[in-house]
């Protein structure tokens with residue numbers, strides 16, 4: 001039995017289930033796209049082939065099409081993320097993910113990854129959500145250049161940013177020291193959660209913790225003039241890669257665009273300070289961690305605007321005596337209505353951020369009161 | 372000229388038949404659950420949350436009593452739990468006059484009952500946070516003076532892994548020194564009443580983790596400065612660590628303060644005052 005003076009205490013590790021946290025927050029599993037949708041897609045692909053065939057060939061092809069309509073391999077069944085690399089500026093590439101939550105349908109393809117092709121080698125920025133994503137990212141790089149991958153960075157410890165590490169040579173993997181530690185401690189929990197959210201897309205995905213701790217600062221990597229910045233606020237450590245040769249900043253999850261920012265490990269004041277630092281960079285192109293790249297700072301400004309509103313809403317809610325369920329009812333301002341998942345992410349953020357705001361309001365009352 | 376335009380009649384038939392067959396497949400697949408869901412109600416007591424555990428719940432909590440489902444009993448919470456160890460819920464029976472007692476339970480929790488609440492001078496409405504082991508109905512049952520239990524609730528999806536890292540620094544010497552410390556505050560409400568929010572430092576161990584016995588607050592009594600009992604909360608293991616509560620009380624005199632008294636299951640006492 002415990003007593004008041006020596007209460008027995010469990011360790012937190014013994015009690016807590018693995019953290020879910022996710023780049024885009026966690027979400028309930030959704031059903032894959034329906035069969036009708038899939039068949040239409042398979043039919044489109046086949047008709048292209050059919051037109052080039054002779055008459056007997058056409059007959060066979062049509063029969064074959066009909067059979068395929070019954071058992072059409074879908075991109076969900078072939079696990080093809082259909083990654084399309086876009087060159088934003090010479091040598092600066094991005095693969096833009098969907099503005100969604102993790103699901104069986106998208107297999108975790110909700111994140112932006114990037115790569116920079118220098119004269120001597122390739123720098124990869126984040127490896128995606130699964131082993132398959134990493135492999136398909138490498139294949140997309142190979143469609144662009146035969147140069148060796150010389151550096152692969154994980155910008156932070158959220159699972160959609162590092163679970164593709166298996167596809168790359170171990171010695172190329174690197175991250176900030178706090179990110180390495182966080183992947184080491186939380187990676188397995190994230191991975192288990194990602195199997196649950198994305199299903200078979202995750203097959204054979206394992207956590208690979210980078211061995212190298214990154215040195216920040218301006219340096220030549222792969223023959224390219226790049227700068228690595230160690231910031232934080234979205235998580236404990238957020239790496240930003242600046243490609244000075246093209247004026248492109250890979251801001252990772254410090255910047256969201258058209259997709260509501262996620263906050264499972266956020267420190268909002270630190271995050272806002274990081275945005276101030278970023279805004280001073282002499283760059284032309286911005287690659288957010290989620291959402292469309294922009295030729296100006298509009299994504300950064302949108303992220304700052306939302307985070308400022310979020311922090312203020314939660315603080316004033318706590319100060320005025322609201323509980324979390326009251327805050328859930330807060331209307332989302334019209335200017336954020338176009339951001340994907342605004343309502344869902346706002347509620348999640350209330351759960352993440354309200355307890356600390358509440359504690360500081362209630363503990364401000366901690367003056368001893370007479371009995 | 373499309374390829375199918377060249378097809379012979381027989382081939383067109385095969386194609387049509389195959390297409391038709393393919394097209395019906397998803398319809399068949401989805402019609403089964405739909406048919407089940409739309410089956411005619413067996414009785415007025417069919418659980419609106421359609422939980423296989425309802426009959427067990429009814430026996431455990433309401434055996435021998437009259438129990439009805441009532442949409443006026445609300446459980447407000449997220450549809451998906453972001454942090455399974457801290458799922459915010461507000462149970463609200465204020466649309467039903469004369470509620471004397473509220474209980475809250477989650478059908479699929481390993482410890483089903485979460486809390487008992489005697490509102491007394493408060494609205495029959497209580498905000499707190501619950502731990503969920505898995506997806507479950509979270510229900511509130513309100514008893515009126517006639518002995519009838521009215522039940523409402525909501526499904527909350529909890530995925531077990533859906534927990535973010537809490538920032539609670541428990542396990543530290545500070546935590547042990549602060550056990551049962553109450554931090555609370557009163558706010559005047561627009562409707563003339565008083566809102567009480569309080570947070571009590573306590574691990575609320577469930578006893579289900581290996582080697583860690585159940586250790587939880589079991590009673591909190593709110594009294595006014597004259598010693599009149601206003602409300603009583605009896606939390607159980609499923610209430611979240613360092614529990615916080617939100618209650619709406621009747622108006623208090625300016626400068627009034629409330630006494631918060633109680634104990635945990637090991638006899639450690641709670642004793643604090645709360646002011647505006």
Ligand SMILES: [Zn+2]
Pocket residue numbers: 022023024156158234253
């Ligand atoms: Zn992230």
